[in-house]
Amino acid sequence: MAIEDEEGMRLPGTRYQEHGxxxxxxxxxxxxxxxxxxxxxxxxxxxxxxxxxxxxxxxxxxxxxxxxxxxxxxxxxxxxxxxxxxxxxxxxxxxxxxxxxxxxxxxxxxxxxxxxxxxxxxxxxxxxxxxxxxxxxxxxxxxxxxxxxCGRSCSPNRMYAYRMLDTAYGEVARLFAAWREHRAQVGAILGREVQAEPIEARQLRGRADCRPEWIMRWSETLEGFTGAPGPLHTRSKRFASLKGSADKIAAMLREIGEYEALSANQDRDWLQDASDATAWLDDYWRVLDESSQASTPGPDQLLEARQDELDLAGLELEDAGETAQAPVLLDQALAARVSLSPRFLLMAAAAQERGSWAGQVMAGDSLPVRLAVYLKLLGPFDDSYPSEWLDPATGELPTMQQLALLDEVSLPTLRKRRDAAIARLGAAAG
Structure with missing residues (x-):
């Protein structure tokens, strides 16, 4: 089986994700x-x-x-x-x-x-x-x-997760294509002993055909076959929302595959040199290695360095003599609408660290506005988020719709308040 996807990942609106x-x-x-x-x-x-x-x-x-x-x-x-x-x-x-x-x-x-x-x-x-x-x-x-x-939220970290899955698909396809040389690893990925060419090697024609359990087992096998843990099996929390989440992996792979088919340009034969693809993969492994060893893992070390104050300091209830409105218990009806515990705001507020410059800037903002700021700046998941901030159903921050309901304001109003808080943070950082 030949890998037919040399141009790399395509997603709506993106221009920088291919091997170019x-x-x-x-x-x-x-x-x-x-x-x-x-x-x-x-x-x-x-x-x-x-x-x-x-x-x-x-x-x-x-x-x-x-x-x-x-x-x-x-x-x-x-x-x-x-x-x-x-x-x-x-x-x-x-x-x-x-x-x-x-x-x-x-x-x-x-x-x-x-x-x-x-x-x-x-x-x-x-x-x-x-x-x-x-x-x-x-x-x-x-x-x-x-x-x-798309009209759907997507953080830079999530974009990286798309790219990781796309690269993982390429590696699975490469192993399937060379199953004789990688018989043991292919067998581990498929969950059975491989004696002849597996039917899956012929059936795997694109990302949408790749089963999420293959990605998960591929990641699991890497340490045994290469000496380095796979992206879903490192200490990094970069892909924590995908670990054990076959449905999420399947949905993201399907989205990449469907848009690839939709946007395929049959009038051009655009193939980058194999060396470019190899260099991209080398960079990917370098990033994973750095991620597994760094105290704050992930490929975007520069972004994380700049956002350490936001990322690690958290939010606070009181600072500089100002007291934000204390969160209260949600009534049962509202808790049901947002699919969160009635104690969510109390627990989320209690998990916040104090003394941060970000807290000083946002001292007068409500907790939902502060969480909306983090959702915009860092994405729905980041290593630094306390578990109390996350929706147990998704393992991520509540959505903007949930936060608007928590703040008892309309979605446009929440966006306006969030953007104003971000502007104040930008001015303070400057």
Whole structure:
């Protein structure tokens, strides 16, 4: 069986999830070094607000002179590597918090080992900082565009989970195709001894055909066959909502497969080099390895570093002399409507940590508004969320509809209050 999906994952609204991303990443890293050679890497330590537009202008000029790599196909929708790279660079200018996170990462490295960009191999370390920046940014952009296209919530973390499952499908398909060489592992995935070509190898034609139990068993087998635990079997909570959730895995794979079939362009034969796919997979394993060893796991280390205050500090009831309205028990009718315990607000409030700058900024906001802020910024699930914040039925934060009911306001009103709180956080962070 041949794997027929070399172009990679497609989802509504997304442009950066296919294997062309590898060329985008390389071009942005290369051109970022060219821009910094002109501007001076030391300026990243100064916190100079003027540097971001200067960097964007300089990197845009370098991108346009990017040569053959810039002209390569970036995805199956007709965007070139140059198109995608320029769009992401200009998007960065509209997201100064991400630039601030990069500067903080560079400053942290400088505090540890000095002007590392001047040392042998320093260019590679500096380029990695920019690669991390754009890896975070691409999932933010694609998750925003997915939400606009589908009307369904999707955090950057969820976008990464889609990509993990898509990569896992590709690995299962590869193993099935080479079942003779991987007879024992294929047998473990299928749950039976394999003596002849399994019928499943011929039936697996796309993501929608991939059974969730295969993904779960594939992840379970990895440590025994490769020495590294699979993504669903690491200490990382990145995929906690998928662990043991065959229905969720099946639904996400089905969505990827259905949109792939819907959007397939039969007029073009767009196939990236096999080396690009291999590089993407190598990067995937690198990320998983970092995730399993890091204290705050996951691929978006730069995002997490910038959002540590929000991510780890939590919310609070009292701060700076201000007291938010104390949550009360939900009446039985409302508890039934939101499918939560009558004690949900009390328990969620009791789980909050105190003394955070985020709590100071949002001290006057209700608990549902605060949870809505976290839902927007970090997504429905994050390692840092106390279990008391999560809906037991989903293992995730309550939805915006649930939070609006909890706050006894309309959904548009909750969105307005949430966005106002986010704007205050952004101003305080700035």
């Amino acid at each position: 991303w590898e060329q985008v990443r390389k071009l942005l890293g290369q051109c970022s070094l060219q821009a910094l050679a002109h501007l001076g890497p030391a300026r990243l330590l100064d916190g100079d607000d003027a540097l971001l537009p200067e960097y964007v202008d300089a990197v845009a000029r370098a991108l346009r002179a990017g040569g053959s790599r810039a002209a390569m196909a970036g995805n199956s929708y007709g965007d070139t590597v140059l198109d995608l790279s320029l769009t992401l660079a200009y998007e960065l200018q509209a997201r100064p918090a991400d630039w601030a996170a990069l500067c903080a990462a560079v400053a942290g490295e400088h505090a540890r080992i000095g002007p590392f960009w001047m040392a042998p191999g320093g260019d590679a370390l500096l380029r990695k900082k920019f690669n991390d920046l754009y890896a975070v940014l691409r999932d933010k952009v694609d998750s925003d565009n997915y939400q606009a296209a």
